[in-house]
Amino acid sequence: MSEKYTVDDLLTGFSTYEQQADVVCCWHSWYEGFVEQGTFDHYPKRDLPSGDRVTPDFVVEFDDGYRLVGEICRLPNQEDGFRRSVEQALRYTQVGGDADVMMLLRQPTAAECESRMIREGLLTDADQLVVVSYLRDATDVKTCWWFQRATHIRSATFRDTQLGDKSLHILMTEQMKSVPVPLRFGLGYRSRFPFMNDEPPALYTAAYLWQSVFNMVLGEDDYTERLVRGEPTDINVTVAMIKEICDANGIHLKAAWATAALDLLREARLAEKLGDGSYDVRYGKIRATPGGSHEVHQQIAERLAHSTVSSTGPEVPAGQTQIF
Amino acid sequence: MTERLFDSTQSSFARDVWASASVLDSDALFAHAERHSTKPHFSMQTHMRYCDQSPLDLFERFGPHLMSIEARHSVEGGGGVARLRDDGRSLQGYVAIVPGSQSNVWLIATDMKASSEEYDRLLTPMLDRLSGRLLAGWMSTRELEESLLRLEQEAGCALAPGRVASKGYDRSSIEFLRHGSMSAVLEELRQRSLHLQSVDFKLLAADGREVLSGGVNKWYRVQYRGGASYAIRHYLLDALESRLVSHFAKVTVCHDTPNESRLTFKFDRDALMDRARHEKLVSVLSQMPRVSVCAFHMNPYLHVSVADYTDGSSVNLLSDAADRLFVIPGPRCTSGSVSRILDAIYNDFAPGMVAEEEDDKSEWAALMDTGR
Numbered sequence: 001m002s003e004k005y006t007v008d009d010l011l012t013g014f015s016t017y018e019q020q021a022d023v024v025c026c027w028h029s030w031y032e033g034f035v036e037q038g039t040f041d042h043y044p045k046r047d048l049p050s051g052d053r054v055t056p057d058f059v060v061e062f063d064d065g066y067r068l069v070g071e072i073c074r075l076p077n078q079e080d081g082f083r084r085s086v087e088q089a090l091r092y093t094q095v096g097g098d099a100d101v102m103m104l105l106r107q108p109t110a111a112e113c114e115s116r117m118i119r120e121g122l123l124t125d126a127d128q129l130v131v132v133s134y135l136r137d138a139t140d141v142k143t144c145w146w147f148q149r150a151t152h153i154r155s156a157t158f159r160d161t162q163l164g165d166k167s168l169h170i171l172m173t174e175q176m177k178s179v180p181v182p183l184r185f186g187l188g189y190r191s192r193f194p195f196m197n198d199e200p201p202a203l204y205t206a207a208y209l210w211q212s213v214f215n216m217v218l219g220e221d222d223y224t225e226r227l228v229r230g231e232p233t234d235i236n237v238t239v240a241m242i243k244e245i246c247d248a249n250g251i252h253l254k255a256a257w258a259t260a261a262l263d264l265l266r267e268a269r270l271a272e273k274l275g276d277g278s279y280d281v282r283y284g285k286i287r288a289t290p291g292g293s294h295e296v297h298q299q300i301a302e303r304l305a306h307s308t309v310s311s312t313g314p315e316v317p318a319g320q321t322q323i324f
Numbered sequence: 325m326t327e328r329l330f331d332s333t334q335s336s337f338a339r340d341v342w343a344s345a346s347v348l349d350s351d352a353l354f355a356h357a358e359r360h361s362t363k364p365h366f367s368m369q370t371h372m373r374y375c376d377q378s379p380l381d382l383f384e385r386f387g388p389h390l391m392s393i394e395a396r397h398s399v400e401g402g403g404g405v406a407r408l409r410d411d412g413r414s415l416q417g418y419v420a421i422v423p424g425s426q427s428n429v430w431l432i433a434t435d436m437k438a439s440s441e442e443y444d445r446l447l448t449p450m451l452d453r454l455s456g457r458l459l460a461g462w463m464s465t466r467e468l469e470e471s472l473l474r475l476e477q478e479a480g481c482a483l484a485p486g487r488v489a490s491k492g493y494d495r496s497s498i499e500f501l502r503h504g505s506m507s508a509v510l511e512e513l514r515q516r517s518l519h520l521q522s523v524d525f526k527l528l529a530a531d532g533r534e535v536l537s538g539g540v541n542k543w544y545r546v547q548y549r550g551g552a553s554y555a556i557r558h559y560l561l562d563a564l565e566s567r568l569v570s571h572f573a574k575v576t577v578c579h580d581t582p583n584e585s586r587l588t589f590k591f592d593r594d595a596l597m598d599r600a601r602h603e604k605l606v607s608v609l610s611q612m613p614r615v616s617v618c619a620f621h622m623n624p625y626l627h628v629s630v631a632d633y634t635d636g637s638s639v640n641l642l643s644d645a646a647d648r649l650f651v652i653p654g655p656r657c658t659s660g661s662v663s664r665i666l667d668a669i670y671n672d673f674a675p676g677m678v679a680e681e682e683d684d685k686s687e688w689a690a691l692m693d694t695g696r
Contacts, residue, residue: 187625211638216655218636223456223636224457227456294606
């Protein structure tokens with residue numbers, strides 16, 4: 001058994017990231033599909049007056065200078081961490097223009113967290129930061145994300161009344177509504193924006209590469225050849241090659257993320273690192289172990305958790321790993 | 325292995341088709357078949373495939389990895405005849421390949437007995453391993469029904485079903501029903517929520533004479549055992565060709581907007597109600613040969629990514645409501661792969677069909693009225 005990994009931890013990290021990426025897509029669909037004003041930046045990089053570069057989760061820029069900065073927070077309980085997270089979100093008010101920060105927190109804890117920020121003096125009434133809770137609800141026929149202000153205590157609100165009946169100020173503050181965004185609209189963005197600004201867990205990237213990027217390394221004839229020969233062949237990939245494929249298809253992926261994913265696949269004995277820095281990937285349908293999962297991300301997680309192989313240990317021959 | 329040994333196993337039908345390969349087209353093929361159908365136990369299996377190049381070229385190019393191949397090409401049309409041999413097992417069979425009447429449709433025909441060793445070791449692996457190139461469509465129960473009723477109507481003869489294979493979702497068995505009339509069979513299938521897989525039938529003239537004997541399955545495989553080949557060609561195969569073309573038109577992948585444009589698969593009834601059903605769908609997909617799945621999200625909505633090693637396709641499947649599934653092809657994705665995925669879903673999960681896309685804009689507007 002591995003001391004480094006447990007299946008639970010790996011899968012929790014995977015699904016937390018997936019959920020946050022989904023929330024960003026959801027807001028993307030809101031502004032592009034419904035509000036139809038403003039420019040949505042899915043991977044913002046902004047320089048603060050201090051010279052620091054920041055990467056919030058999304059920024060929407062409007063012609064009149066209004067900015068909405070979105071940041072999904074998972075606030076740690078621990079005092080220092082909690083304070084630093086709030087301070088970081090507050091700095092986003094300095095990205096230029098009239099910037100409001102939407103701090104997104106999961107609903108069960110959002111109100112409690114906002115009260116704590118006020119109580120501990122981390123957030124004043126005047127700070128242009130609005131705490132919004134998010135909740136996924138499947139009780140309706142169509143699943144929606146619901147967004148609402150966590151508490152209505154503070155005066156700070158969205159300065160977007162120019163958007164009329166699509167203004168978050170009007171909807172969330174004046175009318176005190178929960179705003180529904182059907183998943184369906186965000187779903188359309190999920191394939192185009194599988195990643196957000198935050199670094200993904202290596203397992204998430206590895207599963208993505210396996211399912212949606214490695215397939216583009218081989219050509220049409222290669223697949224037919226593999227089939228008629230009856231044996232899967234390894235594919236040789238480099239980080240640069242992966243980056244190039246993603247860039248060509250509009251997928252935002254950092255080289256460091258790809259490296260982490262390939263190293264993880266190596267640990268899972270699904271790839272081998274060669275002397276020239278490239279990787280041979282045992283690309284194909286991963287053989288299910290008895291009682292094991294049939295899903296790629298779970299199979300990788302299981303292989304990691306049950307790995308007894310040191311990082312420099314022997315590699316499993318291709319034939320034992322993948323099938324068609 | 326000597327040529328003589330093989331020749332002794334060659335049927336007279338195969339010999340004639342092989343000898344006339346240079347002028348073979350579908351008319352000639354069926355003329356040969358009709359002539360030889362008076363011999364005992366004759367039957368010709370025809371697999372209809374969608375492909376933008378001649379299957380014979382693909383057989384010649386990739387087949388040698390699997391078996392020995394010798395091909396004779398037709399002068400026109402791109403078809404011909406392939407002689408397939410497994411020397412180690414002393415197996416030999418002939419496969420005729422002719423273009424259909426619609427473009428990109430091909431008929432791949434043989435008189436090898438279905439499930440014979442020759443058929444299983446020569447034709448089956450060839451079609452299976454080339455399935456990324458030679459696309460096999462599938463029909464819903466309703467489409468197969470319509471095709472049979474049309475045959476009955478156009479021929480002006482009664483269609484008497486023989487062996488009927490059907491399948492339910494809660495059991496994997498194939499059932500065989502024997503009934504007097506096709507409509508009685510179809511009604512029984514409906515009542516028992518069974519799906520039609522294949523039908524063997526006879527066409528009976530008004531005076532009771534048997535004018536055609538054949539069969540068809542939902543994967544566009546047509547069997548001709550004898551009788552009026554004109555009827556099976558023009559009242560069944562032609563209709564199936566049009567259906568195959570429109571099947572692949574429905575699952576066409578738009579390559580201009582990968583990861584964006586989508587198809588909607590609408591289930592006949594709610595099929596994705598809860599986590600258990602989502603997991604069932606993911607399990608069905610993961611059982612597909614040469615396919616791997618990753619459920620990025622299982623519940624309350626479903627987001628599964630599917631990689632198809634048959635041809636390197638990648639697809640995202642998403643669902644936010646129990647009665648529909650969105651299919652979003654990735655930058656590398658073929659209509660063949662979309663068809664295979666939907667085939668597995670229809671066959672092993674729940675019935676449905678590709679539907680018109682709903683309009684997002686009106687849904688947004690309606691939604692804001694429900695804000696709470």
